[in-house]
Amino acid sequence: xxxxxxxxxxxxxxxxxxxxxxxxxxxxxxxxxxxxxxxxxxxxxxxxxxxxxxxxxxxxxxxxxxxxxxxxxxxxxxxxxxxxxxxxxxxxxxxxxxxxxxxxxxxxxxxxxxxxxxxxxxxxxxxxxxxxxxxxxxxxxxxxxxxxxxxxxxxxxxxxxxxxxxxxxxxxxxxxxxxxxxxxxxxxxxxxxxxxxxxxxxxxxxxxxxxxxxxxxxxxxxxxxxxxxxxxxxxxxxxxxxxxxxxxxxxxxxxxxxxxxxxxxxxxxxxxxxxxxxxxxxxxxxxxxxxxxxxxxxxxxxxxxxxxxxxxxxxxxxxxxxxxxxxxxxxxxxxxxxxxxxxxxxxxxxxxxxxxxxxxxxxxxxxxxxxxxxxxxxxxxxxxxxxxxxxxxxxxxxxxxxxxxx
Amino acid sequence: xxxxxxxxxxxxxxxxxxxxxxxxxxxxxxxxxxxxxxxxxxxxxxxxxxxxxxxxxxxxxxxxxxxxxxxxxxxxxxxxxxxxxxxxxxxxxxxxxxxxxxxxxxxxxxxxxxxxxxxxxxxxxxxxxxxxxxxxxxxxxxxxxxxxxxxxxxxxxxxxxxxxxxxxxxxxxxxxxxxxxxxxxxxxxxxxxxxxxxxxxxxxxxxxxxxxxxxxxxxxxxxxxxxxxxxxxxxxxxxxxxxxxxxxxxxxxxxxxxxxxxxxxxxxxxxxxxxxxxxxxxxxxx
Numbered sequence: 169x170x171x172x173x174x175x176x177x178x179x180x181x182x183x184x185x186x187x188x189x190x191x192x193x194x195x196x197x198x199x200x201x202x203x204x205x206x207x208x209x210x211x212x213x214x215x216x217x218x219x220x221x222x223x224x225x226x227x228x229x230x231x232x233x234x235x236x237x238x239x240x241x242x243x244x245x246x247x248x249x250x251x252x253x254x255x256x257x258x259x260x261x262x263x264x265x266x267x268x269x270x271x272x273x274x275x276x277x278x279x280x281x282x283x284x285x286x287x288x289x290x291x292x293x294x295x296x297x298x299x300x301x302x303x304x305x306x307x308x309x310x311x312x313x314x315x316x317x318x319x320x321x322x323x324x325x326x327x328x329x330x331x332x333x334x335x336x337x338x339x340x341x342x343x344x345x346x347x348x349x350x351x352x353x354x355x356x357x358x359x360x361x362x363x364x365x366x367x368x369x370x371x372x373x374x375x376x377x378x379x380x381x382x383x384x385x386x387x388x389x390x391x392x393x394x395x396x397x398x399x400x401x402x403x404x405x406x407x408x409x410x411x412x413x414x415x416x417x418x419x420x421x422x423x424x425x426x427x428x429x430x431x432x433x434x435x436x437x438x439x440x441x442x443x444x445x446x447x448x449x450x451x452x453x454x455x456x457x458x459x460x461x462x463x464x465x466x467x468x469x470x471x472x473x474x475x476x477x478x479x480x481x482x483x484x485x486x487x488x489x490x491x492x493x494x495x496x497x498x499x500x501x502x503x504x505x506x507x508x509x510x511x512x513x514x515x516x517x518x519x520x521x522x523x524x525x526x527x528x529x530x531x532x533x534x535x536x537x538x539x540x541x542x543x544x545x546x547x548x549x550x551x552x553x554x555x556x557x558x559x560x561x562x563x564x565x566x567x568x569x570x571x572x573x574x
Numbered sequence: 575x576x577x578x579x580x581x582x583x584x585x586x587x588x589x590x591x592x593x594x595x596x597x598x599x600x601x602x603x604x605x606x607x608x609x610x611x612x613x614x615x616x617x618x619x620x621x622x623x624x625x626x627x628x629x630x631x632x633x634x635x636x637x638x639x640x641x642x643x644x645x646x647x648x649x650x651x652x653x654x655x656x657x658x659x660x661x662x663x664x665x666x667x668x669x670x671x672x673x674x675x676x677x678x679x680x681x682x683x684x685x686x687x688x689x690x691x692x693x694x695x696x697x698x699x700x701x702x703x704x705x706x707x708x709x710x711x712x713x714x715x716x717x718x719x720x721x722x723x724x725x726x727x728x729x730x731x732x733x734x735x736x737x738x739x740x741x742x743x744x745x746x747x748x749x750x751x752x753x754x755x756x757x758x759x760x761x762x763x764x765x766x767x768x769x770x771x772x773x774x775x776x777x778x779x780x781x782x783x784x785x786x787x788x789x790x791x792x793x794x795x796x797x798x799x800x801x802x803x804x805x806x807x808x809x810x811x812x813x814x815x816x817x818x819x820x821x822x823x824x825x826x827x828x829x830x831x832x833x834x835x836x837x838x839x840x841x842x843x844x845x846x847x848x849x850x851x852x853x854x855x856x857x858x859x860x
Contacts, residue, residue, distance in 0.1 A: 383717005385745075388706020395713035432719060433741035436710050 169197040171226070172252060172267035172275065179263045182284055183316070192219075192226045193267060195252050202226065215246040229255035234298035253277045258295050260302045261309065261324075265292045283321075287313075290321040300336035303328045303370050304348035311352050311361035320364055328368035337373045342457045345374060349456065353414040353421070359401040362421070366397075377448045378421065380428030385436040393518035394436075396427045403516025410508045415462045419469035419509040420516070422449050426470070445470040465502055468494050469509040476510040479527040479534075484569030487534050488561065496535050507531060530573070537571055538564045577686065577836040579607040581811075581821030582804040584640065585616025585659065587625055589831040589844050592851040597833060597842055601632050607683070607836075609804030609821055610638030610692035610753070613663065616826045617849040620662040623672050630675065634683050637715075638692040638805060639753040641676060642727065645715070648673050651725035677715055681708040681752045688836060689796075693755045693805040694818075696735060696762040697794040704796070707748045714745055733764040756806050757785040760793060771808035789818035802834065811841075825849070 177190040194202065199215060207217035207226060215228035230246040231254050252267055252275055259265040266280040274281070278292045289309055296302055306328065310320050320328075331337070352361035362378065365371040372379045382397030393399050400421060407420040426445030427438045449470045453463040475482070475490050482490070490496075496503035507528040514525050541563045543556065551559050578599060583590055599606065612626055612635065613619040626633055644660055646652035648669070654660055663669060682705050683690040695704045714723040726742035727749050735747055750764055757768040757779065765785045770777065773787035787809070788794075789801070800817050807824035811832060825831035825846040833842045833855075844855040 380718060383713055383715075383719060385710035385713040388703075388709055392706060392709075394706065394709030395716070397717075398713075431741070432722065435714070435741050435744065437740060 169201065170195045170252070170269065172269050174256070174267045175259070175264050178266045178268045178274070179280070179284070181268070182266075182281065183313075190222075190224045192224060193229050193252065193255055194226055195229045195250075195255070196248050197228060198248055199228065202228075214244065230258075231255070232258050232295075232298070257293055259292055260296055260299070260305060262288075262290050262292050287316060287318045288321050289313075289318055289324060291324045291327055294327075296324075296327060297331050297336075300331050300340055301344055301348065303331055303337065303368060304340075304345065304352075304365070304374075307361045307364035307368075307370070308348055308352040308355065310364045311355040311357045311359075314357035314360040320367075325364075325368050328370065332369040332373060337370060342455060346456045346458060350414050350418075350462075353417040354412075356408065357405070358408065358417055358421075359404040362401060362404070375452065377425045377428055377452055381424060384427050384430065386427070386438065387436040391517050392520070396424055398518075399516055400424060401516075402518070402521075403512050406515040406521065407509065407512035410512050411505070413505060415465045416505050416508050416512070418458070418462045419466040419505070420512045422452060422466045423469045423473050423509065423513055425449060425452070442471050442474055461502075465505050465509065468502070468506050469513075472506070473510045473513050476507070476527055476531065477514060479531050480573055484565045484567075484572060487531070487568045487571075488538065488564050490531075491535060491538055497539060500535060500539075503535060504532075530571075534568055534571055537567045541567060576604045577607060578604065579609065579688075579690065579802050579819075579821060579834040579836060581609055581823055581832045581834075582611040582638065582807070582825070583608065583613075583616070583622050583831070584611050584826040585613050585619035585622050586825045586831060586846060586849040587616075587618040587622045588849065589825050589846050589851040590622070590625070592844055593831060593833040593842055593855055596844075596855040597835065597857075601629060605632050605634065607690050607802070608633065608635035609690060609802060610636045611640045611804060611822075612638070613644050614640040614659055615657065616659070619659055620666055623663060623676070624668070627672050627675055634685070634690065635679050636683055636690050636692050637676075637679050637681055637753065641679070642724070642749070642753060645673065645677055645720075646724035646727070649721040649724050651721050652728070677720065680712050681749070686836065687800060689799055689801045691801060691803050692753045693751070694788040694803050695796050695799075695801060696751045696755065696758055696764075696788060697760060697791040697796075698735065698762040699751075700795045701799050704752070708752055711745050711748050711752070730764070730766045733766075735762055753805070755788050758788050758791075759783055759785055760791045769808060771810075773809070787813070789813055789815055 172193045173190060174193045175191045177187045180187045202217045206220040210216040210218060215230055217226045219226055228246040229250045229252055230244050231250055233243045256265040256267060256277060262278045262280040262283045265278045267275040283290050289306055306320060310318060352358050381400055384396040385394050386396055388394050391399055393402060403420045404417060407417045425448040426441030429444050430438045430441060446467055449467045472490060472494055494503055494506055511525040511528050515521050515523060541560055546556055546559055578597060580590060606629060612622050626635060647654050647660055648664060684705060689701060723745055727746050729746060732743060732747050739747060754766055755764055757765040765779050768779050768785055773790055775786050777785050779785045802819045802821060804822035806820060807822045807827055807829060809820055810823050811820040813820045819834060821832045821834055823830040823832045826849060828847050830843040830845050840857050840859055842855045842857040845852040
């Protein structure tokens with residue numbers, strides 16, 4: 169029996185990139201042999217085992233054949249006669265289809281090292297098409313390694329486009345799509361994920377509300393980049409610089425969805441896009457089964473980002489309305505995330521990438537000032553219930569009015 | 575590296591290759607700019623389009639009215655007129671690839687202190703405004719509503735820009751300024767009827783309006799910007815204004831094709847007959 173390090177660990181080692189997890193392939197062995205050595209079997213029908221100490225994954229070399237639609241429909245064969253090359257052939261990209269023998273030799277039957285050198289994400293074989301999730305994975309790798317100048321090979325984009333055209337993405341469970349999207353948002357260049365999905369037609373299927381933003385003009389006065397889709401890509405890149413949290417990046421991705429439904433007769437203005445966008449955000453989040461944290465921040469950002477941009481012009485009363493509407497007093501953490509998302513929106517514009525965003529600090533001060541006014545101060549007043557609430561609100565408006573820039 | 579700017583090609587590929595050979599254009603280091611109208615009327619529209627497409631990494635082009643007309647016909651929102659010569663392109667096996675590339679091209683390009691635009695920039699717009707407004711049309715062209723825009727872009731109204739215009743009307747007037755304008759009033763009201771070859775300040779058009787060539791208006795906000803344009807063959811490049819460089823010299827109308835060298839401001843011309851170069855090109859100071 170031979171043991172090889174495979175997949176991402178080999179790729180990232182050769183790239184000098186931090187290795188997060190190690191997967192191993194075992195060739196020429198029966199399940200019994202591994203169980204006898206103390207390995208734990210992961211699934212009943214799946215030939216994958218966990219190492220007793222390291223908990224690394226060890227899989228018997230296997231081949232897979234597609235049965236039916238989607239990503240689960242596979243027939244697995246893990247006969248001990250299956251070779252390493254056969255196992256590597258079923259993998260998605262050439263850079264993920266290399267193995268490192270415990271003796272130090274690299275086994276690279278499909279040109280992975282060459283593609284690493286030339287910074288190409290290329291599919292290994294037509295078997296790529298058997299798992300539609302690979303379309304998203306490939307886009308995610310493009311997002312992950314964009315700063316190293318990796319691009320998707322044209323023939324792989326074509327194959328991805330074929331998979332999309334055959335309607336295969338419709339068979340992906342929402343949860344799997346969400347997992348890939350969230351991982352992609354966590355990468356260095358999530359906007360590349362969106363771009364690659366767009367290049368192969370997958371964005372139209374997965375996030376038609378985002379696809380609809382491309383080709384929608386905005387006024388160059390506020391948006392020198394003009395195209396709304398382009399603005400979203402630029403804003404995501406700004407969000408990466410501001411926050412590592414995927415909820416902020418997700419909120420930025422969805423904040424202008426309303427602009428995709430602006431009647432063309434109103435272009436390049438987008439009257440009430442915040443309101444129209446709110447419904448679309450709900451629609452996307454329901455479809456993707458996005459977690460509540462992401463959904464709520466995305467909805468809040470969509471509905472209130474323009475009000476946030478105008479913070480310095482707002483009267484005290486309106487500032488309080490904004491704080492209440494965003495639930496800032498009870499959820500200061502989420503409000504902070506909201507401010508970051510709005511800042512990314514303001515900076516995700518051509519030539520305005522380094523602009524100041526004094527609105528954020530002003531609203532941070534406003535929140536602190538509003539928080540300083542509390543029920544305690546009104547204990548002595550004898551007020552109760554609604555009257556107390558009104559008195560607190562009136563006092564908050566008074567302090568917010570004082571805070572206004574002259 | 576050199577940048578060469580060619581006037582309207584309109585399917586006259588042979589004069590273009592003749593000019594490029596004459597200046598020893600090297601696609602590995604030189605860049606070709608085109609003022610648009612690369613197709614229609616001339617003998618080799620498809621080959622011209624293919625030639626520029628193959629050169630795309632070393633090419634900057636802006637869309638002209640004929641290029642937009644081709645896109646509208648290809649999108650099925652407009653019928654070709656009898657004088658259009660697009661059949662060859664519409665039936666080409668690589669049609670999709672070519673047109674998908676063409677539709678991505680801008681309406682204005684600004685670089686190295688030069689601005690490339692097909693027809694011109696109206697007197698009331700600054701360069702920044704013009705680039706922004708062009709961006710609106712470019713976005714619409716590239717997006718899902720491309721066909722709707724291409725269908726709605728035809729027509730001469732509104733003739734005057736207003737910032738509060740919206741929707742297709744707004745995009746139409748932007749497109750008309752940038753790709754069809756010759757004459758306008760000093761306030762920028764378009765006159766798409768007048769085509770005379772010797773524009774002058776006291777020209778009065780059929781509507782009794784004082785009009786002049788867009789580049790002649792003294793208060794023009796882009797007066798100090800160096801603008802390269804085509805579209806107006808009848809003036810044959812004579813603008814009497816060093817900052818308005820007209821490069822349509824009517825090759826398709828048995829005039830000449832002009833190639834402008836950006837660094838030296840020299841123009842190389844060749845005389846054309848039926849879309850073919852007739853003589854050795856001649857280079858002169860512009």
